[in-house]
Amino acid sequence: MAEFLTPQSEDFSKWYNEIVLKADLADYSPVRGCMVIKPYGYTLWERIRDELDLRFKETGHVNAYFPLFIPMSFLEKESEHVKGFSPELAVVTHGGGKELDEPLVVRPTSETIIGHMYSKWIQSYRDLPLLINQWANVVRWEMRTRLFLRTTEFLWQERHTAHATEEEAVEETLRMLGVYTDFCVKEAAIPVIPGRKSESEKFAGAVASYTIEAMMKDGKALQSGTSHFLGQNFAKAFDIQYLDEKNKQQLAWTTSWGVSTRMVGAVVMTHGDDQGLVLPPHLAPIQVVIVPIWRKNKERGAVLEAAKQIKERLSKLVRVKLDDREGFSPGWKYNDWEMRGVPLRIEIGPRDIVKQNVMVARRDIPGRDGKMLIPMSEIEGRIPAMLETVQDAIYQKAKDFRDGNVRDVETYDELKEAIQTGFARAWWAGDREDETRVKDETKATVRCIPDEQPGGSGTCVYTGKPATEVAIFGKAY
RNA sequence: CGGGGCGUAGCGCAGCUUGGUUAGCGCGCACGGUUUGGGUCCGUGAGGUCGGCGGUUCAAAUCCGCCCGCCCCGACCA
Incomplete structure (x- = not known):
């Protein structure tokens, strides 16, 4: 590809x-x-x-x-x-x-x-x-x-x-x-x-x-x-x-x-990932995109009609778009909407109409693993719930990533290492000048003194002075 | 403001070293057909002050000078 x-x-x-x-x-x-x-x-x-x-x-x-x-x-x-x-x-x-x-x-x-x-x-x-x-x-x-x-x-x-x-x-x-x-x-x-x-x-x-x-x-x-x-x-x-x-x-x-x-x-x-945007369902301009599929021209009418009905039913519940553009293959459309981060995609073709199913693909899980067949009769019940599932899943994924890249550090060397890949959390008792020096030496700044404090006291990672608070360090945009 | 990169069709680029037909290619776009379950294929066509100005030359996208713009990295910031 x-x-x-x-x-x-x-x-x-x-x-x-x-x-x-x-x-x-x-x-x-x-x-x-x-x-x-x-x-x-x-x-x-x-x-x-x-x-x-x-x-x-x-x-x-x-x-x-x-x-x-x-x-x-x-x-x-x-x-x-x-x-x-x-x-x-x-x-x-x-x-x-x-x-x-x-x-x-x-x-x-x-x-x-x-x-x-x-x-x-x-x-x-x-x-x-x-x-x-x-x-x-x-x-x-x-x-x-x-x-x-x-x-x-x-x-x-x-x-x-x-x-x-x-x-x-x-x-x-x-x-x-x-x-x-x-x-x-x-x-x-x-x-x-x-x-x-x-x-x-x-x-x-x-x-x-x-x-x-x-x-x-x-x-x-x-x-x-x-x-x-x-x-x-x-x-x-x-x-x-x-x-x-x-x-x-x-x-x-x-x-x-x-x-x-x-x-x-x-x-x-x-x-976002290498395929493009991944938008949280609550904010996505389009939450569900429907991609109709047909092989022969005579299948076109029935597929489009079914797709329209699904759109009609879903539009009362979610922000849905039917991609009925001519001249683009379904595969092309899949990639296009994935790039735009639409959380759920519904694929509907002749086979689905016969079996009264639709294929639903999750943006946050690439490939086949993210696809599942659901009965057409259940879309009102299932789609909004799936959007919530995606919302929760991408939050959890982001949180796991964040948590995995925040390191508690005790020494300045550890701090320098930690901020190469994420945040460092360390005891801090420095003043304005200390902050400037840390920034000059490491490119990282005090992002914040987090609300969530471990309590107790420790030794400032930079000055060695007694400290009562921890600070989050990181490179910033 | 310092360092780096770039400017040629809507987008991405080749051509420039070593000047010389009508400036190419891919994508996209328009039209026709074919096709459509993970980035279809064929055909036809439209589209260019080669960033700008000046210089060298019989001749400049190509060589020289100046200018402009954009992107990336740094110093400043939500």
Whole structure:
């Protein structure tokens, strides 16, 4: 069989680029660093978006929209924030043919403009908490870009909240990390390690950043969502104050958190194989594809009719597509849909019609092993259940892979070895400078201080100092 | 910004070293037929400022100079 894709083992990076293009997720744009998200990729993003949005609304949030342009001076109000973002800002200096009095930045994130608005909207403790989410595009002028993983413009959701007390804001920050974790596990079938960001990795302007870290199939880490406790930093900068029950002015506590189109890349690199994408059934734009088969022209009508009926019956339950394209052999279609990661394929031909069966093939199990005959009368009962089986199976597979590539290490040498193929977990008591040195020496960074701690204490893998926490180290995207 | 690679049909490439017919090949695309249980076969056809500009030459895809763009690796980042 001819090779359609560079095998992952040969060049993972090349595999990724090829599959994103070939599966029609995205295409390069004429503008450097930007991408066009094609319908198939966008539908996948819509599925991610819808699932997250549902969860946001369940946790009491509403959607709104804030403008793309932000006055430059807003960014400058929070010193850490501007320091972090200024190297990657796109700045508009002209409008309507005239130079602007004040340059506008294209939002790299919206803490500042939302902070400004919140200060207007929040007067009393009765206005709190304020919980607003927006789905938007943002622009960060990155030096090096990759489809979905890091593009100059990307889509995301950013949710910004303001609270009366520190406890409530911290609770919100952590609660949402839980929501992201739940989404990743249940919908994207991606095992993640939730935890706290180290000093040097945290968000510009945050008191503390939290993250969910996922392991890609090449052993590298992908930060797949972040949640920030902003303390009163932005409340101070934007004067977000409220009157409490005792008629005293108080500064609010704010949080922000986001998930981006990078999640698409995470799905691709967590589940994909040498045949192409493997999409989790809960997010797959097409969950079941029906491929009709006929030998002679006179068989065509009956097969197509049966295929249509199956589609009709299934379409009430799942996202199903009938591939009735002419001029492509069934084998060609099998490969095509496998490349696109469709979780289940139903093959139906003359033999099946006689026996009232259909052949169902699982994307996650290649070849004959993944095929089974099921009676046509049972498809409504069996297909949705099989989708759940696939969903669970690919999660378990990803989790086994992840767990098999996280090593507990005690020495620096062991750490260096472990991060060649995955993550290292080690006692850690280093500061910002230690982190930088570790990065320079190993190319790996502290991905997070995981929520799940062994307890007790140990010796820091780098400094040798007593440590009370373990950290996850890995090479990152 | 440093290092590497590349730019010839929609995609992937050959041709360039050693300048010389009408610039080829595979895939894809269009049409006709054949076929379809794991990437069918045959035929016909459309499609090119050879990345751009300049130079050398009787003659440039090919040699020289400058520029532009893209991809990969590194420094920065969700």
